[in-house]
Each structure stands twice: as C-alpha cells, then as structure tokens.
Amino acid sequence: MNQLKLLISMVFISMLILSTNALATNQVVKLSIENMTCKMCDITVRKAIEKVDGVTEATVDYETKTAQVTFNPEKTTAMKIEEASTMAGYPAKLIKE
Numbered sequence: 001m002n003q004l005k006l007l008i009s010m011v012f013i014s015m016l017i018l019s020t021n022a023l024a025t026n027q028v029v030k031l032s033i034e035n036m037t038c039k040m041c042d043i044t045v046r047k048a049i050e051k052v053d054g055v056t057e058a059t060v061d062y063e064t065k066t067a068q069v070t071f072n073p074e075k076t077t078a079m080k081i082e083e084a085s086t087m088a089g090y091p092a093k094l095i096k097e
C-alpha cells in the first residue's frame with residue numbers, strides 16, 4: 001500500500017516538473033522606462049518592444065513608468081528588450097525582483 005502511494009506521488013511529481021518546464025519556455029520581466037511624457041509614449045515603447053523577435057507580449061504602463069514583457073528566452077534576452085526601448089528614445093532598465 002505504501003509503495004503504491006509512493007508510486008502515485010512520484011508520477012504526480014514528475015507531471016508537475018514537466019508542466020513547470022512547459023511554462024518555463026516563456027520568461028516575464030519588468031522594466032522601468034524613462035522619458036515617457038504622455039499617454040502616446042507607452043504605445044511607442046510597446047511597439048518598439050514588440051518588434052523584438054521572441055517577444056510574445058508587452059504591456060507598458062505610463063502611470064508607473066514600467067513595462068512588463070513576456071518573451072522566449074531561447075530567442076531573445078532582457079538586454080535586447082532594454083536596447084530596443086532605449087533605441088526608440090526611452091532608456092529601459094530591468095527591475096530586479
């Protein structure tokens with residue numbers, strides 16, 4: 001009986017690991033964005049970030065001067081996303097959490 005329980009929990013744990021790995025293909029980072037002076041700026045920043053190959057989702061918040069970006073770490077890096085925003089005129093910095 002105990003062995004059965006052990007087996008079930010092992011199967012459960014391996015399933016959990018597999019599903020975590022599937023989710024881990026995408027990474028989410030938060031960036032602080034400088035130079036945004038009006039509501040139009042967040043659209044410009046979002047478009048610049050979305051152009052980066054590997055970015056799947058970007059939301060830019062003008063009020064808090066931050067961006068939340070979801071990307072595939074196999075295709076791009078947080079640094080490239082920072083660069084894209086910076087090149088568009090809005091210096092971005094990764095917020096470490």
Ligand SMILES: [Cu+2]
Binds near residue numbers: 036038041042
């Ligand atoms: Cu603006």
